[in-house]
Amino acid sequence: MDTGALLERFHAGEVRALARAITWVESGYPEGQDLLKRLRRRGNAKLIGLTGSPGAGKSTLSDRLIEALRKRGETVAVLAVDPSSPFTGGAILGDRIRMMRHHGDPGVYIRSLASRGALGGLAGATVASLSLLEAFGFDRVLIETVGVGQSEVDIARVADTTVLILTPAAGDAVQAFKAGVMEIADLFVVNKFDLPGGERVVQELKTTLELATARPGGWKPPVLTAVAPKGEGIEALVEALDAHYAHLQERGLLEADRLERARFEVESVIQEWGRRRTHSHPRLIEQVAAGQLSPEEAAQQLLGTGSLEGVSH
Structure with missing residues (x-):
């Protein structure tokens, strides 16, 4: 299928065309890049990042959020970013089972993406896929991230609103303090609040904030x-999401969010490109290991530049 035919089906609202477009982008096909240039900055979806440690109940919370938003008549897409398989590069966890009850709903689209070695965080393909979902017209x-490594920080650079999900029994609050995640979350949700220690975690969070x-x-x-x-607390969460988005609009902060997302996407492409280049130049890596080249000299050769000055900035 050529780009023009796919675009026609995409604009006609065919979900299969959306799925094919995301696959093209995720796989790095030139056709995918062409699609992105034609579709970027279309649509006005509200982007919500959900992060938290494994077992915090992100998928169940997502499922209930979908339910609440659909009752309001909004269309919803879910990108579930999973850790990559070290052997296949594909997503390990796959589409979340709890959310699959929405599979037959034409107003809901669920897709898993692999992090593809993005240092435990998001891959550039995630942001590109977001652009396609926006262009498709989702509200x-x-x-949803797996909540390890860089994912919490990355999600804050990509989403309009970042939600950190904690639980009473897992020491999540302490870990959040240590990891500095407190500084990037826009909303905090203590899930499984009916477990012992729920009120204590809430008070700790409020005191720290x-x-x-x-x-x-x-x-x-x-x-x-x-x-x-049990669906408890979901309506309050939706109201808080709306309040934060309204705050961004009133303060003119949405454009800054879009710029940061674009910066993250470019950085992710560079990172992925560098990873592939190091794998395709094993001799260069051997020279670094043997002390014949410094890592900076090797990187300069891979980049084809004379200096790395300012690259980290």
């Missing part, structure tokens, strides 16, 4: 509670 896009630096535009992140399997 909301949920980006009172001492934290104010967010851009003076936003004060709320601490919410939920029991996702």
Whole structure:
């Protein structure tokens, strides 16, 4: 199928065309890049990042969010970013089973993407896929990460609103303090609030946030509670998501979000390109290991530049 035919089907609202377009982009095909140039900056989806440690209940919360948003008549897409298989490069976890009850709903689209070695975080293909979902016309896009490594920081660079999901029994709050995630989340949700220690975690979060630096535009992140399997706390979460998006609009911060997302996408492409180049030049890596070249000299050769000055900036 050529790009023109796929675009025609895409604009006609064919889900299979959307799926094919994402596959082209994720696989790095030139046709995918052509599609992105034609479709970028179309649509006005609200991008919501959901992160938290494994077992925090992200998928169940996503499932309930989908349900609540669909009742409001909104269309929803979900990008579930999974850790990559070290052997195939594909997503390990696959489409989340709990969300599959929405599979037959034409107003819901769920897709798993592999992180593809992006240092435990998001891959550039994730941001490109977001552009396609926006162009397809979804009202909301949920980006769910596995919640390890760089994913929490990455998601904050990509989403309009970042939601950190914690639980009472896993020491999540302490880990969030240590990892600095407190600084990047726009909303906090203590899920499984019916477990022992729920109220204590809420108070710890509120106390810490009172001492934290104010967010851009003076936003004060709320601490919410939920029991996702029972649907408790979901309406309050939707209201908080709307309130944060309205705050971004009123303060003119959405354009800054878009610029940061584009910067992240370019950096991700460079990272992926560098990873592939190092694998295709084993002799260069052997020279570094033997002390014949410094890592910077090897990188200069791979990049074809004379200097790396300023590259990290």
